[in-house]
Amino acid sequence: MNIPERTSARADSRLEVREGMRIGAGLVIVMMGGALCILHASGCRERKVEQPIDYSHKTHVGTAGIACVDCHQSVESGIRATIPPLETCKGCHSDTPLTESPEEKKLLNYLANGGEIPWNKVYQVPDHVYFSHRRHVSRSKVTCQECHGDIASFVNAVSFQFLPVTMENCMKCHKERNVTNDCLSCHR
Amino acid sequence: MPKWAMAIDLDKCTGCESCMIACKVENNVAIVDPEQAQAGRVMYWMDMMTAYESEDTQVVRRIVPKPCFHCDEPPCTVVCPVGATYRNPEGIVAQVYHRCIGCRYCMAACPYTAKVFNWYAPKWLEDSACRPNPDVSLRMSGVVEKCSFCSHRLQQIKEIADLEGRRIEDGEYVTACQENCPTDAIVFGDIEDKDSSVYKLSKSYRVKRYMDDLDVKPKVFYLSRRTTE
Numbered sequence: 001m002n003i004p005e006r007t008s009a010r011a012d013s014r015l016e017v018r019e020g021m022r023i024g025a026g027l028v029i030v031m032m033g034g035a036l037c038i039l040h041a042s043g044c045r046e047r048k049v050e051q052p053i054d055y056s057h058k059t060h061v062g063t064a065g066i067a068c069v070d071c072h073q074s075v076e077s078g079i080r081a082t083i084p085p086l087e088t089c090k091g092c093h094s095d096t097p098l099t100e101s102p103e104e105k106k107l108l109n110y111l112a113n114g115g116e117i118p119w120n121k122v123y124q125v126p127d128h129v130y131f132s133h134r135r136h137v138s139r140s141k142v143t144c145q146e147c148h149g150d151i152a153s154f155v156n157a158v159s160f161q162f163l164p165v166t167m168e169n170c171m172k173c174h175k176e177r178n179v180t181n182d183c184l185s186c187h188r
Numbered sequence: 189m190p191k192w193a194m195a196i197d198l199d200k201c202t203g204c205e206s207c208m209i210a211c212k213v214e215n216n217v218a219i220v221d222p223e224q225a226q227a228g229r230v231m232y233w234m235d236m237m238t239a240y241e242s243e244d245t246q247v248v249r250r251i252v253p254k255p256c257f258h259c260d261e262p263p264c265t266v267v268c269p270v271g272a273t274y275r276n277p278e279g280i281v282a283q284v285y286h287r288c289i290g291c292r293y294c295m296a297a298c299p300y301t302a303k304v305f306n307w308y309a310p311k312w313l314e315d316s317a318c319r320p321n322p323d324v325s326l327r328m329s330g331v332v333e334k335c336s337f338c339s340h341r342l343q344q345i346k347e348i349a350d351l352e353g354r355r356i357e358d359g360e361y362v363t364a365c366q367e368n369c370p371t372d373a374i375v376f377g378d379i380e381d382k383d384s385s386v387y388k389l390s391k392s393y394r395v396k397r398y399m400d401d402l403d404v405k406p407k408v409f410y411l412s413r414r415t416t417e
Contacts, residue, residue, distance in 0.1 A: 188340040
């Protein structure tokens with residue numbers, strides 16, 4: 001006679017537990033969603049890099065009409081695109097400032113004092129990956145904008161990766177273009 | 189699609205071990221402490237093995253180079269539980285270090301014992317002449333590694349050939365061991381190309397395949413006039 005009572009009591013406790021779990025799970029999901037929103041809004045997923053000069057690509061590429069290759073000289077012929085040395089800046093900038101920008105004054109200081117501008121690397125490929133700009137730009141005609149974004153509209157210095165350097169992004173593009181995704185073609 | 193293969197001419201090989209050292213330096217193979225090396229943890233991608241050669245009544249004991257044989261039917265790739273080792277379309281048996289969990293099943297499966305295990309994270313001396321090669325990644329401890337037929341060189345050669353719109357010529361893609369062999373005993377190339385020197389050597393009457401009875405179809409073969417065991 002006691003048996004049905006027991007089972008019903010058990011079922012009640014189970015229901016309570018289930019209800020509790022449901023509420024708990026709901027809370028966790030809401031909290032995670034909130035956290036993700038905050039992370040996304042603050043740009044936490046992007047690695048921010050500080051630059052010594054707030055270099056404006058918009059002024060140089062958009063307004064002055066300088067091509068990417070004019071400064072990043074080995075992008076078509078070498079593995080690395082290279083960050084231009086001060087010598088390249090000297091081609092246009094001399095002792096008299098071209099604009100009233102405070103950032104140009106910083107550059108003129110570097111020109112006067114000698115030494116290179118300590119630019120910080122934004123795009124970095126790990127040592128077990130072989131990535132060649134020459135192959136992508138000269139051979140496969142990938143435009144700079146595809147990975148680096150519409151650089152002609154960047155007012156501030158480059159501080160984050162437009163297309164994050166991940167294997168997922170590389171393989172996605174390789175798949176779209178029917179390029180080999182064999183490990184040994186990029187990894188070493 | 190080319191298929192890379194190697195021929196080692198034992199009639200030319202003097203057993204000088206230059207290939208072994210060239211490989212170690214080229215591929216950033218870790219230098220192991222003497223005590224650990226004594227315990228059998230020494231690391232070589234190109235190792236030297238003892239062979240006995242006989243001609244008429246003479247028997248000579250000598251050392252011969254032994255790289256990874258890059259089998260066409262590799263036993264190591266079958267046993268890997270995580271797919272960290274595989275045979276690529278060009279016939280190179282590759283090792284993906286970041287996938288490897290260090291279980292060493294592949295080492296047990298390899299009949300040639302061509303694979304080595306990283307017991308320690310590699311240490312490199314500062315301000316030393318022996319700095320790591322930037323073209324090859326440094327392996328972490330706890331992964332298995334092996335000869336890659338210097339595939340980092342292939343990546344660059346392929347790119348240059350692609351830009352010039354031609355095929356890779358015979359003798360353009362050379363491995364470090366081949367480059368440093370003083371007697372040119374090591375020949376490397378595309379075995380699918382009928383004009384390549386490695387194809388011609390593979391048809392020689394002197395060809396001997398090491399452990400041929402296992403039917404793993406190794407792509408490294410030895411050439412010797414004498415009977416070698």
